[in-house]
Amino acid sequence: MELITLEQALTLTRQDIRDLYREYVNESLATLLSLLEFDKQFVKAKGTKVWDNEGNIYLDFLGGYGSLNFGHNPEEIWEAVKMVEELPNLLQASIGQLIGAAAYNLAKITPGNLKRVFFGNSGAEAVEGALKLARIYTGRPGIVYAHNSFHGKSFGALSVTGRQKYQTPFTPLLPECYPVTYGDLDELENILKSKPIAAFIVEPIQGEGGVIVPPQGYLKNALELCHKYGALLIVDEIQTGFGRTGKVFAVEYDEIVPDIMCVAKSLGGGVMPVGAYITTDTIWKKAYGSTDKATLHTSTFGGNTKAMAAVIKAIELLVKWDLAKKAKELGDYLLSQLSSLQTSYPLIKEVRGKGLLIGLEFNEPQGLLNKIPGLTNLAREYTGSFVAGLLMNKHRIITAYTLNNPNVIRLEPPLIVEKEELDRLIYALKDIFESHSSFLGVASANLKTVIGSLFKR
DSSP: OOOOOHHHHHHOOOOHHHHHHHHHHHHHHHHHHHHOOOOEEEEEBBBBBEEETSSSEEEESSSHHTOOTTSSSHHHHHHHHHHTTSOOSSSTTTTOOTHHHHHHHHHHHHTTEEEEEEEESSSSHHHHHHHHHHHHHHHOOOEETTTTTTOOSSSSHHHHHOOHHHHHGSSOOSSEEEEETTTHHHHHHHHHHSEEEEEEEEEETTTTTTBBOTTTTTTHHHHHHHHHOOOOOEEOOTTTTTTSSSSSGGGGGGGGSSEEEEGGGGGTTTHHHHHHHEEHHHHHHHOOSTTTTTSSSOOOTTTTTHHHHHHHHHHHHHHTTTHHHHHHHHHHHHHHHHHHHHHHHHHEEEEEEEEEEEEEOOOOGGGGGGGTTHHHHHOOOOOOOOHHHHHHHTEEEEOOEEETTTTTTEEEOOTTOOHHHHHHHHHHHHHHHHHSHHHHHHHHHHHHHHHHHHHHH
8 A cells, every 4th residue: 555645745836736636625616726826835824824835825815714813823722732742632531722712712811701611623513512502501503604605515504604696405404493684683583583593693794605794783683582582692702702803802982791602713813623612611511511521522532632732822812913903904904905996896796895995896797797697696606716816826825716606705804914915905995996997907817827727727
């Protein structure tokens, strides 16, 4: 049996990597990524920057979808993980040395009386645990979620993710899951009063939905409606948490304490995969607060020592560096600069977001162009990726479109980003929009890249 050693894997060429991924992982995804040269071989990452195998330096304005609030490879968090390298990482016959301390620190930075923590390995796993918690606590089966939401792709999380593209191939999903329009309190109340609902799960800002910001007070009113009808409010802070929106957690804008809150991504400092939900003492004790219920929901790797070391250090740095304040100040600046671009370039339809979670939505073809068969749908699906392609290949700035609305590119850099790096992004976007003022312009500008990638295969 001939295996690839780690030493050999680290010396693979870009073509070797492509070939192995196509053959043993996902050929179709490899093809999509390669069309716009999104399959570059990156060999180094630090802070806001990544390096490819040809020595080119890129600015990362994607930030691991919110996983890299502390930047790439933060030394302080790696040092924390190294401090525990000789401790048992997994030892189910004991209580982990660090898990209680990590839970304590998370409780200290979350709103109000949120206290009891369950640690898992991902955002989707945090959502799964939260849904189960709501059901066992209330004794009810129903879950309400928002159209255009994204909570993950495991079965429970997928059942409350509001895009049919991801749901339909896997139906039937969990029963008694009901979608409502994001921001519409009347729809929410109608469901709550007519069905046996355990919880309403919602994002403070819909990230994958296109960075959609709800009306002011939406979460506060939603919480009141849930409690009026005996349901819980689950807030998914997986992408919006840890300073991303200009608050430590986005629920702080509505000054509420949700019943259950899901966190992940930057919880592990961008180094370790960690997800968690946190709830009140009252909810936890009714759900799992007896010896016969203590093991109803567990996770083998949840709370492992190295992950908890990363969590403890990440929370420390979040507070020490005051990342929420920095995200607020730089986010306000970036939003104002992007809004100025919007007034000058008709390709930009809307700029929206909070802190350093910003969406840039593009207009569809206007006038006679929108009568060309298929052009509007093509623009709706690909304008975001074409702009991202120009940012990547011409200006060496990494972005991506949002999953539920591919006509929107997200700007989500590490929170350690500097103002000069924001200015570089603004310059790049201005250059793109000046040179290519329409969908046809940005599409044709990417044609050379697409043709070139096809010949490489």
